[in-house]
Amino acid sequence: MLSALTQLLIFQLAGEVIARGLALPVPGPVLGMLFLFFALILRGGPGKDLQTTGSTLLQHLSLLFVPAGTGIMVHLHRVADEWLPLLLSLLISTTATLVVTALVMKACQPKAATTGEAP
Amino acid sequence: MTAELSQIWVYLAASPLLGLTITLLAYQGAFWIYQRSGNNPLANPVLIAVTALVLFLTATGTTYDTYFAGAQFVHFLLGPATVALAIPLYMQFKRVRAMLLPVLAGLLAGSLTAIVSAVLVGRLFGASQSTQLSLAPKSVTTPIAMGIAERIGGIPSLTAVLVIVTGILGALGARYVFDAMKLRDPAIRGFAIGVASHGIGTARAFQINEQTGAFAALAMGLNGALTAMLVPALAHWLAPLTGH
Numbered sequence: 174m175l176s177a178l179t180q181l182l183i184f185q186l187a188g189e190v191i192a193r194g195l196a197l198p199v200p201g202p203v204l205g206m207l208f209l210f211f212a213l214i215l216r217g218g219p220g221k222d223l224q225t226t227g228s229t230l231l232q233h234l235s236l237l238f239v240p241a242g243t244g245i246m247v248h249l250h251r252v253a254d255e256w257l258p259l260l261l262s263l264l265i266s267t268t269a270t271l272v273v274t275a276l277v278m279k280a281c282q283p284k285a286a287t288t289g290e291a292p
Numbered sequence: 293m294t295a296e297l298s299q300i301w302v303y304l305a306a307s308p309l310l311g312l313t314i315t316l317l318a319y320q321g322a323f324w325i326y327q328r329s330g331n332n333p334l335a336n337p338v339l340i341a342v343t344a345l346v347l348f349l350t351a352t353g354t355t356y357d358t359y360f361a362g363a364q365f366v367h368f369l370l371g372p373a374t375v376a377l378a379i380p381l382y383m384q385f386k387r388v389r390a391m392l393l394p395v396l397a398g399l400l401a402g403s404l405t406a407i408v409s410a411v412l413v414g415r416l417f418g419a420s421q422s423t424q425l426s427l428a429p430k431s432v433t434t435p436i437a438m439g440i441a442e443r444i445g446g447i448p449s450l451t452a453v454l455v456i457v458t459g460i461l462g463a464l465g466a467r468y469v470f471d472a473m474k475l476r477d478p479a480i481r482g483f484a485i486g487v488a489s490h491g492i493g494t495a496r497a498f499q500i501n502e503q504t505g506a507f508a509a510l511a512m513g514l515n516g517a518l519t520a521m522l523v524p525a526l527a528h529w530l531a532p533l534t535g536h
Contacts, residue, residue, distance in 0.1 A: 182371075182372055200516065202375055202435065206374055206381075206513050208378075209378035210381055218382065219379050223379065230369065230376050231373060231505075234494065237369050238491060238495075239342060239366065240366050241456060242452075243315075243356065245346065245456070246346045246350065247449060251423070255419050255423055258418050258419035259427075259454070261413055263458050263461055266406060267406075269405050269409045270484075274398045274484040275470065275475050275484040277397050278391075281394040282477075283393065
């Protein structure tokens with residue numbers, strides 16, 4: 174577990190350093206995820222240790238959003254003033270995003286025609 | 293007695309121990325309720341935990357900054373957890389490769405829809421300009437969204453909250469939307485959840501099954517990167533719309 178956690182932090186650190194060093198708009202942890210992904214391809218899979226630690230961390234992913242979510246208390250005023258546009262925007266936009274993404278993926282799925290229709 | 297109690301409180305309120313402990317307690321209580329409800333998406337653990345914490349902090353007169361001094365240790369783990377998403381992604385690599393075209397097309401369409409519709413609907417119903425700009429990156433994971441908001445003149449901490457609410461809405465509503473569309477493919481369901489509602493949607497997707505979760509994780513990572521490039525590029529075009 175300790176070695177797995179260290180590996181995760183090293184990949185995050187590498188992502189952070191490269192994102193900042195090259196002034197990329199992509200955040201460090203996301204780059205770190207890409208690096209680990211390629212490392213896993215090269216390595217042929219995560220070891221047992223990394224796999225266990227990773228799934229423990231991801232099992233409680235929801236917990237990690239609680240501190241940032243609690244930040245709503247700082248914005249209660251603005252939320253009270255603009256609750257209607259905020260709520261409608263989030264509701265409509267989230268639903269639209271779900272529908273559009275799913276429809277476009279379904280339309281592009283190379284299933285009906287099995288021979289090279291996809292570029 | 294009360295003086296002693298208040299002294300203990302003064303000590304606790306100043307140390308990170310309290311913020312950290314109540315975060316874990318609130319989440320475990322919320323998770324217990326979620327399980328007791330038969331994993332009903334309406335009993336979303338983040339929603340319950342955040343509500344309980346806001347009530348507690350308001351009732352005790354604790355500021356968010358004081359609370360966050362302790363809660364930051366939990367918040368910090370978002371980084372390594374994001375990196376760890378590479379593992380389920382790797383496990384689904386074959387399936388992802390076979391679906392490269394739908395993945396890329398869905399990503400682009402979904403990402404644009406998320407940004408533009410959030411800003412336009414906000415504007416249509418009278419949101420202020422800084423609120424509209426704070427809405428633009430609402431579909432990507434918190435650290436990315438906050439960075440984007442800062443860059444285009446939104447309010448990062450408001451964005452963080454909007455991101456969380458978006459995540460909860462997606463986690464709650466996705467099932468009903470997909471059922472209404474008669475959409476069953478777990479890969480498409482997962483990917484759409486990840487594009488629309490980032491990590492909280494992804495966390496929910498992992499509770500459904502591994503494949504849905506892996507595609508949600510993929511979508512969340514890709515959309516984070518794409519939105520980080522699209523929003524600043526679109527800001528030019530969004531600015532007149534927000535009444536700049």
